[in-house]
Amino acid sequence: MSTHRLLLAVPIVLAGSLASPATPDLQAERAELFRQDKAWAQAAAAKDLEKTVSVWADDARVLPPGQPAVVGKEAIRRYVSEAFAVPGFSIQWETTDFVVSASGDMAYGVGTNQVTVNGPDGTPLTERGRGVTVWRKGPGGAWKCVIDTWNAEPSAPVPK
Secondary structure (H helix, E strand, C coil), X not given: CCXXXXXXXXXXXXXXXXXXXXXXXXXXXXXXXXXXXXXXHHHHHCCCHHHHHCCEEEEEEEECCCCCCEECHHHHHHHHHHHHHXXXXXXXXXXXXXXXXXXXXXXXXXEEEEEEEECCCCCEEEEEEEEEEEEEECCCCCEEXXXXXXXXXXXXXXXX
């Protein structure tokens, strides 16, 4: 190879090696999602509105069972604020698994939840459910929830 060709090839090889993204550490991303989700659940259990809402992306969608979609952070803030104000309201959840995409910028979590509110006579009513969240990693590297949905666990079959 001539010196001229070699001088042209070096910048191309260097540019290619600099442009290739580092392989994401998927285990570290999962650990970060578990850490963030646990803090989110604690904020919701404490009815800390701003900390709870801060985890959703600005364009997030909450898909509550039997209700219309709640789209965007301001609508989600109203939805959560109204839920926190319901007599006897409490919520807790545990995400049991996170799956992170090979690119390390999308993930989903699955888990269980429990919501309690006071019934018409003031007696606490608890519904246990299953949930799915979808997360997107933003340009600054922060994970934000973009889809949040859940449904009730199946009722135990009635013996015949």
